[in-house]
């Protein structure tokens with residue numbers, strides 16, 4: 001847990017970027033503690049209280065000198081639509097930084113960033129950290145359609161090793177993100193893969209990494225209610241260091257997990273070998 005604070009954050013910028021909205025917030029005491037993988041929980045509608053739960057978003061950038069954090073979000077439903085209708089100068093109630101951060105390799109390493117849609121949002125800060133310590137990165141960015149890609153130019157400014165896929169072929173390689181994955185991992189001799197995006201994509205990436213014997217970290221997006229470890233809405237089955245599977249809270253124990261430990265096929269279920277599962281069944 002990243003010792004979050006709650007702030008009334010002023011909106012400095014809110015502008016569309018393709019299918020997404022880029023939101024820059026000014027709030028003291030947050031940016032200096034943000035690590036890649038942390039997220040922020042934003043109150044989306046203070047007006048009538050009908051959208052009570054905060055909505056979680058990965059922190060894209062954090063600038064301690066300006067006391068700003070930036071998130072990038074798609075309009076998915078009522079909460080994000082309400083957020084998109086805010087104006088520069090409005091105030092948003094924010095709790096951040098939340099969750100854990102990505103594990104970063106010690107020393108120089110070649111890392112492949114694999115992002116589905118807005119999954120690239122938390123990966124750029126991570127790519128910066130890895131290159132700062134002498135490593136190198138490549139990117140595969142994928143989405144169903146071209147307008148759902150985020151960060152293609154940003155990735156290209158970072159490295160020549162960028163592949164883009166779209167399911168409908170409207171940009172880059174036609175097909176799913178896993179299509180060029182093995183080749184891309186081998187081409188840059190990736191020691192580690194970082195993946196963020198939809199659960200099905202994370203499962204597929206983790207499978208390829210396991211096959212190739214490459215370390216894999218995944219940032220999951222389980223639906224969250226409290227965001228601070230109290231309500232258990234966000235649990236998913238993860239294998240612990242002792243080999244025992246447990247339901248863990250993705251808001252405080254995650255959202256960044258060793259992909260080989262997440263039981264993607266069992267998300268939403270209580271597998272019988274899970275610690276405590278028998279006792280639950282006996283009740």
Ligand SMILES: Cc1cc2nc3c(=O)[nH]c(=O)nc-3n(C[C@H](O)[C@H](O)[C@H](O)COP(=O)(O)OP(=O)(O)OC[C@H]3O[C@@H](n4cnc5c(N)ncnc54)[C@H](O)[C@@H]3O)c2cc1C
Nearest residue numbers: 055056057058072073074076077078079080118221223224
């Ligand atoms: C750790 C984390 C980081 C995320 N980062 C980003 C990001 O950087 N950019 C981005 O566009 N989206 C991100 N999301 C997803 C974003 O939180 C949801 O799109 C948003 O909460 C939907 O709210 P809504 O009211 O607009 O939609 P709703 O009408 O409530 O739901 C629309 C869809 O969003 C899902 N959803 C609803 N509430 C949540 C919730 N609290 N947590 C997760 N999913 C939810 C629903 O299952 C449904 O599929 C992230 C989610 C998590 C858990």
Ligand code: FES
Nearest residue numbers: 227229231232251
């Ligand atoms: S969202 Fe409440 S415990 Fe994770």
